[in-house]
Amino acid sequence: MARYTGPKTKIARKFGESIFGDDKSFEKRNYPPGQHGNNRRRGKKSEYAVQLMEKQKAKYTYGILEKQFRNMFSKANRSTGITGEILLQLCESRLDNVTYRLGIAPTRSGARQLVSHKHITVNGQLVNIPSYQIKPNDVVSIREKSKSLNVVQESLSNNKSVNEWMTWNSEKMQGTFVKVPERSQIPEKINEQFIVELYSK
Template sequence: MARYDGPKCRVCRREGGKLFLKGDRCYTDKCAYERRPYAPGQHGRGRVKMSDYAVMLREKQKVRRMYGVLENQFRLYFQEADRKKGVTGHNLLALLEQRLDNVIYRMGFANSRDQARQLVRHGIFSLNGRRVNIPSMQVKPGDTVLVREESRKVPVIQEAQQVIARRGCPDWLEVDGENFKGVVKATPRREDIQHPINEQLIVELYSK
């Protein structure tokens, strides 16, 4: 199935929570979910009793849409998380957080994950001194992300850096805004991910 390119705020309303798909707008009063915190459509305000399976499916869809990952990609992430030692749900979230596009968003070099993905595809960033254009690349502790010198005046990057002070940068990353550089200090832990995610529901869904 192709990637969804419709109204992003509609997705947040459908999943019943903020997915921060529109960058800085999600932190303001203009956020559509703040204005209408119910599902879209004429029956959006109606009460719907969801089955246990539907609850698990909605949680999976929420996380998948938050990180901008297609269904097959998400399943592969789950299989890799299941093979690794530790708690499968925590491993899954760590793998998603370590995607290059997410790291760039977290560092404040893009206003949203979608925007970060587009900037990576245009070759604006380098990873450990090498130009990269694959948003799904996995970063590791010690990796250095740098905005290439010829791209540092791109308006969206300068705007994003002004926003990072509002949403904050996670402890597992270190950012040097003056030099347009970020360093991955450690593997993200579960407590570093502040979004209201119940990863156990996803594990139960794929375990059926």
């Protein structure tokens, strides 16, 4: 499947924030990319440009392609509740994102790779689909043979994040997706209302 494999710092600079995690290159040049760098005159963005930028930011943040993202929006739009909030909740409930949030992988792309390479189980069953939707009380574990992987061990030892909607059992090396997070609990700086307005045109 097609994925963005280009320089991530360039994308982070485009949005003005480190959407892929810690990035020393972004910290050095935290202004938009371009030939004239920070001195370039940048006109006021149109309403459409702002909305499109927010959608692109969400897609790059969660590593989702356009067709998948549009399908998720359609699902959120059909659900009862606030469409934008449900859209972000669907993004947060993806198996690759849950794997990342639990600290099993240092990045979402790393988490996606672990899932694709059959290192992760859900409720004891091997699942290798990154977009698999995790439900409340589902248990996400590291496959027994994969618990000794260096990348997993390093990620877990460096993980300092605490997510209120999940619990982690370090002895069993498994986490429970207790409930779908509320919008106030999701730390991503995404204005979901702009995305709703864009798709509603």
